[in-house]
Amino acid sequence: MRREGYELQVGQPQVIFKEIDGVKCEPIELLVVDVPQETAGKVIELATQRKGELTIMEPKGDLQHLEFRIPSRGLIAFQRNDSRKNQRFDDCHGNGPCTAYAIDKLQDRGVFFVDPGDDLYIGQVVGEHSRDNDIVVNIQKGKKLTNMRASGSDDNVRIIPAKKFSLEESMEYIQKDEYLEITPKSIRMRKIYLDENERGRMAKKDV
Incomplete structure (x- = not known):
């Protein structure tokens, strides 16, 4: 379908139960x-x-x-390494490219799936948090500009290469509150509910 130019979204695989002679199987x-x-x-x-x-x-x-x-x-997702917590970084700022400066400032928090210059949108999953909770980050902000440059004040930005997933690996990786967005040119992971506040409301309904 990708070769034919289609774009689609898929969710986490779900098992279909069946009732046989009154017994759920x-x-x-x-x-x-x-x-x-x-x-x-x-x-x-x-x-x-x-x-x-x-x-x-x-x-x-x-x-x-x-x-x-x-x-x-x-x-489902058995091939995944369960030693990972698989918690996410979600982008919060809006549509636009991420910056090397912003990624560099957050690299100690986990692993990123995007490279500097990649276009992002609110609710996109952009990385894996090193701790056991999802967090919202802004990796689109740039370094503040000043009129004068102090000696030695520029940071040496060293970006760890982004972690890339194949289509099959992405399917295994997404969680039940996420979609895999598949286009002819890219594969992106996103939250089903892009707005952070809406995700919180829906999570409370599921409790």
Whole structure:
């Protein structure tokens, strides 16, 4: 569809439940994982947290072969590294390009998905916060101009390269309150409700 010039938005994948003979049922899948021995315990922990049932555990050369019966909903975003909190930076300032100066001042807060000069809009997900909460940031502000330049006052801006996602990785990464915006030229993550205040109101309704 992108090759044909279409633009679309998609949300986080959702599992479809079905009622069979009056019983609510959900799809169960087979998960097969071959991992080094030292990481097998972590994989088992992650799978069982998602209601996975370990059915086979056996050596396979230098690897450990694991098989699980697991609900489909447990597989959504399973490839993601769960050691991350996956909290977001949301842009707040408005439409326009982000600046190297603004990104540089916030680099110690996390990882950014955008480069200086990229056009942004309110509610766009622009990075991953290093702590376990979403925050709204302004990465469009520039350095204040003065009439005189003091010796040594200019900052040496060193921007860490932006983290880039493939289409598949973006699909795994988005959360239930986000959309993936797909165009022929770009892939962007955004909040479903772009306005910060509206997001707060909707979050309270879901509680």
